[in-house]
Each structure stands twice: as C-alpha cells, then as structure tokens.
Amino acid sequence: MTSGSGPDQQVVGADGARALVVIPTYDERENLPLIVSRLHAALPGVHVLVVDDSSPDGTGEVADALAAADDRIQVMHRVEKDGLGKAYLAGFAWGLDHEYQVIIEMDADGSHAPEQLHRLLDAVNAGADLAIGSRYVPGGSLVNWPKRREFLSRGANTYARFALGSSVRDITAGFRAYRRIVLEKIALDTVESAGYCFQIDLAWRTIRAGFDVREVPITFTEREIGTSKMSGGVMTEAFLMVARWGLESRREKISGRRRV
Structure with a gap:
C-alpha cells in the first residue's frame, strides 16, 4: 500500500513525545491509575486523554485527580454511554485539535x-x-483469556478477513497507533459503528484509503479487575456491518469505482 507519510522523519519521540493515548473508561476506577502509571513509567513523554462516559463508580473523579497532579493527563467527561466507538471519535477529535502527530x-x-x-x-x-x-501474528500471544473468548475473537477475525478480502490478521484489535493524516482523511464524521466493529470499520477505511497498515506482535492479557463490556448485541452489529462492507466493496470493484 502507498504510505501517506514516509519514514523520513521520527514523528514520535523515543519517550513518546508528540503522541496522545486515548483511554475510554466506564467503571474502571481501580484500573485507571495503574495503567496510567505503567504507561508513564514506560514512555514518560506520552500524553493521555481519559474519555469517561459518566462512570457510576467514580472513574471520572479518579481521572480528574490524576490530571490535577500531572499536566500530561487530560480528562473528557461525556454525559452518556453510547459505545466505545463514539468515545474514541471524541478523543480523536480532541487530539487532532491539539496537534498531536x-x-x-x-x-x-x-x-x-x-x-x-x-x-x-x-x-x-x-x-x-x-x-x-496484533495477537495473531508470529510473536503475538494471549494470557489468561478464556477459550470461549479466544474462539470468538479468532472466528471474528477470520470472518472479517474473508468478508472484506483483507490480509490483516487481527483487524478487531484495540491497541493501535494512527498517524494524524489517517484520521484527517478517513471521514470520521461518517463513522456509524459504535461497538465491537468500530475497530474493523476504522482499519478497513484506512486500508481502502491506501495507507500503510502494519501489524506488530503484542501480548494480550485478560483483565484482573472488573468485567468485560462485550455483549451479544455488539457482536451482532459487527457481523452485519462487516457483511455490508464486504458486499459494498465487491460491488465497487465490479463497477470500477472506490470511495473512502
């Protein structure tokens, strides 16, 4: 694929400078301080935006306390819980407005x-x-994940890969880094997906726009505190939308046109 930006310059500092980590939260008051502390121990130059969807357990207040003590941390409070995708889109807009690379x-x-x-x-x-x-490229791994969740995840990725004709092995993965040029180009204001399929949606838009998409191996570890936000409705949304995108892509190839 054609890269939107070449490797002629270091866009992010070795300590994470010029990068923003968007962390959506809903009932994560115990986890949030731990993950932010680990993040800044690993990459002290990175900035953090916590996007909290009015967590009833007080996660928003915990985030505010972290931000008050550290100017590398900002908090966005949203009044309703309307899906992971919407939280990320709000965070992306904030990051673009504040000139993160x-x-x-x-x-x-x-x-x-x-x-x-x-x-x-x-x-x-x-x-x-x-x-x-990526969990599913050589060197990637899973730790303490229930076999049922792994089966569903691998199945969803296989389904998406074949439905879309994509070579990405972990297109549902939620640990990813975008250059700002990608988010500026892929029409975020038209994104409809709100849940599990949000990750597929944005990766697919990025691929179709001709950007350079690469997978790197990571270790994915099952949470120790709290509960997963996955639901049957979210998975049904992903199944139906991926099928639609695949059909649209095939129709466009037949008609000889393509849109982002």
Missing part, C-alpha cells in the same frame, strides 16, 4: 501492555500510517 487507542483494563507501546510507535516511525498491536 500520533493518536493511540489503548484499553484501561490492563489487557494492552503499556510496556509494549514502543513497538507500535517504532512501526510508525518506520513508515506505518496505522500500527496494530
């Missing part, structure tokens, strides 16, 4: 190791427009 998705629950974020940033500095932390 790379914007990162990372979960608050510890499943994405901050100590491995440098792998994604190294890939971006080497020319990737989107670096995906």
